[in-house]
Amino acid sequence: MNFGFPIIGTDESGKGDYFGPLVVAGVYVDENIADALISLGVKDSKALSDQKVLALERNILSICRNRFEVIEINPEQYNSLRSRFERLPSQLHHLLAWAHVKVIDNIARKNPCNNALVDQFADERFINGKMKGNHHKMKVVQMHKAERHVAVAAASVMARAGFLKAMSRLSSAYGIDLPKGSTD
Numbered sequence: 435m436n437f438g439f440p441i442i443g444t445d446e447s448g449k450g451d452y453f454g455p456l457v458v459a460g461v462y463v464d465e466n467i468a469d470a471l472i473s474l475g476v477k478d479s480k481a482l483s484d485q486k487v488l489a490l491e492r493n494i495l496s497i498c499r500n501r502f503e504v505i506e507i508n509p510e511q512y513n514s515l516r517s518r519f520e521r522l523p524s525q526l527h528h529l530l531a532w533a534h535v536k537v538i539d540n541i542a543r544k545n546p547c548n549n550a551l552v553d554q555f556a557d558e559r560f561i562n563g564k565m566k567g568n569h570h571k572m573k574v575v576q577m578h579k580a581e582r583h584v585a586v587a588a589a590s591v592m593a594r595a596g597f598l599k600a601m602s603r604l605s606s607a608y609g610i611d612l613p614k615g616s617t618d
Contacts, residue, residue, distance in 0.1 A: 437575065440464040442541050442550040443585025444534045447479065447593035449526075449555075453612045454601045455508045458530070459592035460537035461494065462501035462545040463585040470497045471584050478581035479594035491595035494588050502588075503540045504596050505533055524556065531560035538565075542572065549573050553580040553590070 444460040463471065476494065479487050494502070507515065507529075515529050538550045552561060554576040561574055580586040598614075605612045 437549055437551055437583065439468060440545070440547045440549070441583075441585050442538050442545075442547050443552075443580070443583060443587070443589045444537050444550065445479075445553045445581065445586050445590040445593050446530065446533070446555070447590070447597040448600075449530070451597070451615055454597060454604060454614070455506045456512055456529075456533070457504060457506050457593045457596040457600065458533040458537050459504045459589045459596060460502060460534070460541050460550075461498055461585055461588040461592060462541050462547060463498075463588065467497060467501070468584050471588050476584060476591060477587050479587075479590040480581075482591070482594075484598055487591055487594045488598060490591045494592060498588070501541065501545050502592060503537045504592055505537055506596055506600060507533065508600075524560070527556040527560045528564075530555050531564045534561060535564040538572070538574070547572070550575070551580050551583055551586055552576045553586050554578050 440462060442460050442462050444458065446456060446458045448454050448456045474490060474493050476490055534552050548571050550572060552574060558576045561576060565572060565574055581590045601612055601614060
């Protein structure tokens with residue numbers, strides 16, 4: 435996959451989990467940042483242990499200062515945001531598109547960039563519809579398994595780390611170890 439640099443990669447975590455927030459993250463990556471992330475072993479968070487995700491996040495934060503964005507949507511916010519899209523079919527897809535575009539927009543305001551790569555969660559019309567009026571020159575590509583690109587892999591790690599830290603806070607607050615995932 436060659437999309438060129440610079441590029442903003444985005445991904446989410448917590449989408450299918452029963453407890454915890456939905457976390458959407460994005461990372462701006464140029465050639466130098468890409469080399470540093472690759473040398474650290476950054477890859478799709480699903481292929482990493484929770485401990486490795488948290489360790490990599492610290493390194494990504496250091497390397498990508500002011501070049502990332504993380505949005506944590508707790509269950510109350512999630513329900514409120516979903517109600518904004520309640521008259522639209524596929525509410526979750528609209529909410530995800532809104533969050534990915536917000537992340538892309540916030541990063542691009544500080545780090546001019548014309549390309550974004552999103553791990554595909556739905557038809558591209560959801561993202562493209564939300565991009566109108568934001569960055570007219572921004573080319574946003576969605577693809578399955580986009581985590582193969584280092585920018586999306588870094589976003590995957592950032593999103594998963596945000597989710598893990600939120601779950602830890604919730605578990606401490608309620609005095610129980612909340613399970614990750616959506617199964618019993």
